[in-house]
Amino acid sequence: MRKNIVAGNWKMNNDLSETEDLLAQLKQHLEETPDAKVIVAPSFTNLYHVFQSLADTPIEVAAQNMHQSENGAFTGEVSGKMLSSVGVKHVILGHSERRAIFNETDALLAEKVDAALKNDLQVIFCCGEELEERKNDNHFEVVKKQLSEGLFHISKENWKDVVIAYEPVWAIGTGETASPEQAQEMHAFIRKTISEKFGSEIAAEISILYGGSVKPANAKEIFAKEDVDGGLIGGASLKAEDFLAIVHSF
Numbered sequence: 001m002r003k004n005i006v007a008g009n010w011k012m013n014n015d016l017s018e019t020e021d022l023l024a025q026l027k028q029h030l031e032e033t034p035d036a037k038v039i040v041a042p043s044f045t046n047l048y049h050v051f052q053s054l055a056d057t058p059i060e061v062a063a064q065n066m067h068q069s070e071n072g073a074f075t076g077e078v079s080g081k082m083l084s085s086v087g088v089k090h091v092i093l094g095h096s097e098r099r100a101i102f103n104e105t106d107a108l109l110a111e112k113v114d115a116a117l118k119n120d121l122q123v124i125f126c127c128g129e130e131l132e133e134r135k136n137d138n139h140f141e142v143v144k145k146q147l148s149e150g151l152f153h154i155s156k157e158n159w160k161d162v163v164i165a166y167e168p169v170w171a172i173g174t175g176e177t178a179s180p181e182q183a184q185e186m187h188a189f190i191r192k193t194i195s196e197k198f199g200s201e202i203a204a205e206i207s208i209l210y211g212g213s214v215k216p217a218n219a220k221e222i223f224a225k226e227d228v229d230g231g232l233i234g235g236a237s238l239k240a241e242d243f244l245a246i247v248h249s250f
């Protein structure tokens with residue numbers, strides 16, 4: 001069944017002691033059965049610690065990236081098999097920062113998606129257009145291409161392990177959020193695009209999250225839209241109070 005999900009992408013923030021502080025606050029204030037599935041994505045160094053610390057809570061752990069190979073001579077990289085072995089359940093792939101700063105292409109992401117699924121990781125697949133692309137009215141085409149080339153090679157059976165996060169690049173870390181209408185419009189488009197290729201049942205079941213300057217003040221309005229099933233939260237996920245307010249805005 002389609003789930004409401006709120007995921008915190010901590011990016012390259014929080015050393016071990018900051019992570020412990022944040023975890024303590026999250027554990028103290030999270031309702032026992034929140035109306036949304038809650039996921040946090042710490043840095044690689046803290047994944048196992050976070051998994052252990054959250055073992056008695058409903059909060060699940062995601063990695064922010066992974067390598068497409070199982071193992072080998074790839075200095076500095078981390079594989080899906082390694083992530084699974086330390087309790088990680090999800091992996092964020094295709095974040096715009098990975099695409100823009102680390103030159104990750106759609107073709108590479110397709111390989112990462114396969115490797116993640118093979119290692120029983122659920123994929124949080126990010127897509128979203130740059131400001132220029134929206135200004136040129138190209139945003140639907142851009143998102144369709146990202147989905148088609150990075151994700152649409154998977155089988156129908158694999159869709160149960162996929163969540164999509166629409167993150168317009170111009171809204172990430174800028175304080176400028178897409179309006180609830182803009183988010184709804186793109187989410188409906190994404191669902192329609194999935195439906196055309198994989199059928200309406202799969203499209204109806206897939207959770208599509210919105211990301212980009214989500215805050216306690218705007219979460220409720222965005223999450224109320226029919227095709228918005230939650231959020232991928234950056235900055236506001238670093239403050240327990242804000243993150244939990246967003247979680248509880250369903």
Ligand code: 13P
Nearest residue numbers: 009172173212213234235
């Ligand atoms: P902000 O919430 O800081 O805009 O970041 C969004 C994001 O990139 C989540 O992956």
